[in-house]
Amino acid sequence: MSNLTNSMTEFLLMGFSDTRELQILYSLLFFLIYSAGLMGNLLIVITTTMDRRLHTPMYFFIRNLSIVDICFISVTVPPASINSMVNNRIISITGCATQIFLLVWMAYVEFTLLTVMARDRYVAICHPLLYPVIMNPRICLQMTLTCLLTGLLYASFHTCLTFQLSFCQSNVIHQFFCDIPSLLKISCSEIFFNLVSLLASALVIGVGCFAFITASYIHIFSTVLRFPVKEDQRKAFSTCIPHIVVITLFLISASYVHLQPLSDSGSIKNIIISVFYSIVPPFLNPIIYSLRNKQIKEGIRVVMKRTVVFFLMNKA
Template sequence: MPNDTRVTGFILMGFSAAPELQTVCGLFFLVMYLAVIMSNLLIITVITLDLKLQTPMYFFLKNLSLLDVFLVSIPIPKFIINNLTHNNYISILGCAFQILLMTSFSAGEIFVLTAMSYDRYVAICSPLCYEAIMSSGNCVLMVGVSWATGILFGALYTAGTFSMPFCGSMVIPQFFCDVPSLLRISCSGSLMIIYISLGIGMCLCMSCFYCVMISYFYIISTVLKIPTTRGQSKAFATCIPHLTVFSVFIATACFVYLKPPSDIPSITDRLFSVLYTVLPPALNPVIYSLRNSDVKCSLRRLQQNLCPRDSYYLTVQRFCQCYSASQVTSKCF
């Protein structure tokens, strides 16, 4: 006989049931979370303060880093608190907010990455028209549409998920709320609304994927026509970071959502979810700072402005003078 007890909250599964290991896991994720947040905020700060980086490509990169900050800040702090307090409970409202925000920011990130591929296409294939096409107004419009479409899809996806009643088990076999786990404990006879939401999401993702692939097809065709090897290398250098970030994001998402569902959830499923939520936000600043000479130069300029060499030597000189004066005074007495 089915259990029709309505669920008012859920229990999120961590990586261990032992309190000592939960504490260690919470501290480890706290360090990792702070590193991800600080690196992305550093990219945002550098792009905002450096006038030489006020270009469409870095405008998109700043929004991408901002989305990464929001995306990683939804599941990870809750997971850290759960491990440190040894309490894995989450209310239905909290679960709904997690799905709404994670879906919105994930979709927004895909759309921003698509806009970045179009920016690279215009820069390489139509350089004479670049300033006219990628004007500040058009860039703001593309980013605004990306954010708005992501939020709209997130709202539709969340409404479709929580229009279903939940009954029976309260345990979600993940460290955050996700739709595949919720479908397992749904007692609804019809999943039409969620299937419609999934269909719309797949269409949007495939459209973005095809747009990126078409952009890079024309980019590669144009770059190969450049007569010099140096010109080809310079053109490819502006595209490799974006293509790497896009590939990492799509690959980790496919690992999580396209993997065949297992009857008995394992720790491997939760590890894949960690890759999806933490790996792209962690790698994006590294990829763009290590592979991009403009960002590295801007970081050096910011460091010099905050800690100029002259002030450092002046501080050392004053310290030495004070130390010498104190030695003379002590000898006099």
């Protein structure tokens, strides 16, 4: 950040509308989405922590995904909602750098965790007898820590690389949150190395994870189709298909926004598409990936019953 031009002390974020009534409407809509996503993910974290029957590798990763979703959606939605409510689009350079770092970190961890969860499903369905050995608690913890630590390095590298640039052409970011493509577009420095490193790392990680997920589900579906009982096939597909939907939505929307030419970025269409990878997956994950699960729903009922009993005993 030492090379930032002295004339640039803050940025202006782009809103969905310049009309005051629509700004308030978007603010309330974002707040409702955030509240629903926050409560859904918190409920999953509490349930999978308190119910010992859910202390398995599958629910360990679901709990970690919910924690990441809480952080992911909290990076963008509350600031955007507050900005729309008070009609203030200003964000400091430090605030912008912090938001980019957290957003890139959480997006990386989200995608790599979904990749790890594909492996978990592969082992559970294709090698059920070896599942307790392959996916033991130590291995699960190591894979989660690997996602977090490599994501920390990935986010640090791209954040530092971005804020070594100078911004003297404009301070208007054509997005409702700070992101790297929008900053590259308004930079007056040479950005070739930034573009190459961003594209190369995104392709390596994105294509690598996507290939691993695809290979895992090819093996999973080929195994499931050989199940003699149709009910077992239905249960397996109901577990896997929501996972595929979340991955596809996240990958397609993020790739569209970040891998297109800079000259095409900054439109209202890109802002709307950004919602599909920064807000929608954390909001939908509790609905289509966890709350449909019978064991989690039973766990929620047990936790709520214990909470009511505990509250009544303390009140008495």
